[in-house]
Amino acid sequence: MIRPRHRSSAGSGVPSPAGQVPSDRRIPVERARQHGPRPFRRPTMPYAHTLALTLAIASGSAHAMSDAALADIVGQRLTGDRTGACMAVAVVENGSVARTFQCADPKDVARIGPDTAFEIGSVSKTMTAALLADLIGQGKGSLDDPLSAWLPPGTKLPDYQGKPILLRHIVTHTSGLPSLPTRMGAPDMTDPYAKLDEAVLLASLGDVVLTAAPGTKFEYSNFASMVLSYAVARRAGTDMETLLKQRLFAPLGMQHAYLNAAPADVRAAVGHTPNGRPTSAWHFQTNLAGVGGVRATLDDMVRYVQGELGTETTSISPALQRSQQKVSDAPPMAMNWMLMPVAGRTVHVHEGGTGGFSSFVSFDREKRRGVVILSDTTWNSIGSLGSLGLHLVDASFPLGEPRRDIPADGTLLDALVGEYQLIGGMKMSVRRKGDALEIQPAGQGTYLMGYDSAGDFYPRDFDAVLRPQRGANGHGFIWMQMGAAVPATRIDNATTKPAFAVEPATLREYEGEYPLVPGFGLSVKVQGDALTVQGTGQPALPVQAVERDVFVMEAVGAEIRFERDAGGKVIALALKQAGQTLRGEKQ
Known part of the structure; x- marks a missing residue:
């Protein structure tokens, strides 16, 4: 972890686990390679900590969305959210545009508006790709x-x-270059x-030793993308802002x-951490x-999406179309x-994210539909804008609910206490303080934790998440910060609970098919003396009982x-994973 350099109202800091430094938005494939397979997974997409499902979804409505309908959807997901985020959201559909500007707390709505410029983070990479395609x-x-x-x-x-x-390896994150320059x-x-600066960036290239042939391994790399940005500007013979x-x-x-030279009539949004700072x-x-x-x-991003959809023919249209063509299959990527x-x-x-902002952009050329979400709050540690963004892509994706600050159950607090x-x-100490948890990273101060309705603990002083993980022998947690998800191992020699025994006849009561969302469900079967669960199109995995049902x-x-x-009689199940819950009735 890196100790924060300072703390002030202008920014809150916290150590980043395992020596990590912020690397903007990473994507699930990278995490799967770092922390093991996640067989319940959605199609690979550029967000952090998504619920792991594979979905085949139905087509949406043929009618264009209205401002009021969009406002209602965004309000369902955002109003009362403990992040305090504000969002500017648009859906481009069949030549029309629906827009809404909303905040978790309605009194904050003056923070944003049509004249507000947001940091779009890694969505910028798609623009660099368009410039490359233009060249x-x-x-x-x-x-x-x-x-x-x-x-x-x-x-x-x-x-x-x-x-x-x-170059094709750079735009598909298969170059083999690490996430960040070595000499930062x-x-x-x-x-x-x-x-x-440019000199340090280029010098860092000489420090890298590739462990596999370029093009054979996916590793999301801001380092490589910065090199590409520099290379594109150099080949064009001008600076990136002018280009x-x-x-x-x-x-x-x-x-x-x-980039850095703001127009006179633009108001720069102020970024926030997910605790409202x-x-x-x-x-x-x-x-x-x-x-x-x-x-x-x-509106800038609406025009960008309209350009990607080919609403009007412009000088950059051929380059946009070229950048949309598939370049690699694992994962499926264009430029x-x-x-x-x-x-x-x-x-x-x-999707993109910086220290105080998050963004989501999508477009579907066949349906002539696009989605833009700009948030003045970073959602890096809490699963990104995926649930709202995907729901706006198609309503069969679950919308999710606001994360609300609630009391934690005392049993859970006690179960997590330890070293x-x-x-x-x-190393990290986790202690109970009244009806809350506090943590103390080794050699640092203590931090009081809040708890939200998604089941996550979070420091009230900085942006991170302590996500409880229940195992057959007790509780542990995953520490999530700055795009990294780091498992924690208990080292205090606490007595573990014996495995919970379930009679074979009871196991058979759970067998059945449980649809969760269109195109994805869980198949529950008894194999030998164990219960297994299989997601649609994925391998069956054994599960262990921790209490009745x-x-x-x-x-x-x-x-x-x-x-x-x-x-x-068993009638349904609820799958809880990555801070989200899906319910399916037994068929």
Whole structure:
């Protein structure tokens, strides 16, 4: 963990586990490789900590959404949320646009408006991809160019057994470059990229040793994307801000989008952590800002989505279309766009996050529909904007509910008390303080924890989550911060509970099919003397009982709770995973 440099009303800090530093939005594939398989999973998409499901969803309504209908949906998810977030949301559909500006607390609505520019984070990468596609269309390069050809002569780059990094590897996050440059040093956690310059970025390339051939392994890399931003600006012969304005923003009518030079009539939104505290903006050197430095209003992003949908033909239209074409299959990606299967169609999706902002952008060219969500609060540690964003993509995705601050059950508090070690070395004490928990990372102060209706504990002083994980022998937790999800192991030699025994006849009562959402359900069967659960299209996994009608799947951090009617017959189950719950009735 890295100790925060300072604490003030302008930003709250906390140590980042295992020496991690903020790396903007990562995606589930990366985490699966770091922390083991998660067989209950959605199609790969650029958000953190999504509920792991594979969904095949139905088509939505043919009618365009109204402002009022959109406001109602956003209000259901946001009003009363303990983050205090404000959001600007738009749905582009059949040539019309529905918009709404809302806050968790309605009294805060003046924080945002049509003139407010938000940090869009990693959605900026899709814009850099469009500029790359534009240069390719001008005959100035190819996706099969080696990265070295776009950098200054003499720049030292890694290869793997003579196989170089190509541009196509950069835009699909298969270059093999790590998440962050090696020579960043210890950044200010409230503005981590501000001091990173071009020379340090390029020098860091020489430190990397590839462990696999480029193109063979997915690893989300802000490092690689910063190099691409620099390379695109260099090949274009201008700086990234000028390039974006001339080749992308101006043709699409994105009049208020910018990197570092804000138009006079734009109001920069103030970012917030998920405990409602203002935090500083993030800054990037201009030619590196294609990784995550674009700021834009809601209407700017509406015009961007309309451009991607081909609503009007402009000078950048051929490049946008080129950037939308599939480049890799594992995971399915275009040029910096994740490709999500939806009822036989393909939806392009990307999400972004900085220290105080989150964003979600998608478009479906076949349905002529797009979604934009801009939040003045970072949702990195609490599952991102995925539930609202996906529900707006198609209503069969569960919307989710606001996270409300509630009291924690005393039994759970007592079960979590103990001494832990996070993977990576950091030790942490968890203690009970009245009706709450407090934590103390080794060598640091104590932090009081809140508890929310999604079942997560969270520090009231900084942005992180302590997510309880129930196992067959007791409780542990996952520590979630700055895009990392780090398991904690109990080291206090506490007495573990014996496994809960269930009679074979009782196990058979649970057998059945439990649809959860369209296209995805759980099949529960007895195999030998164990109960197994199988998600649609995925392998069956054994589950262990922890009490009557309650089972856990420790490998994927899931809990399954069966429901009975008044006569004692099993009628339904609830799957709880990653802070979300889905219920399915027995068929």
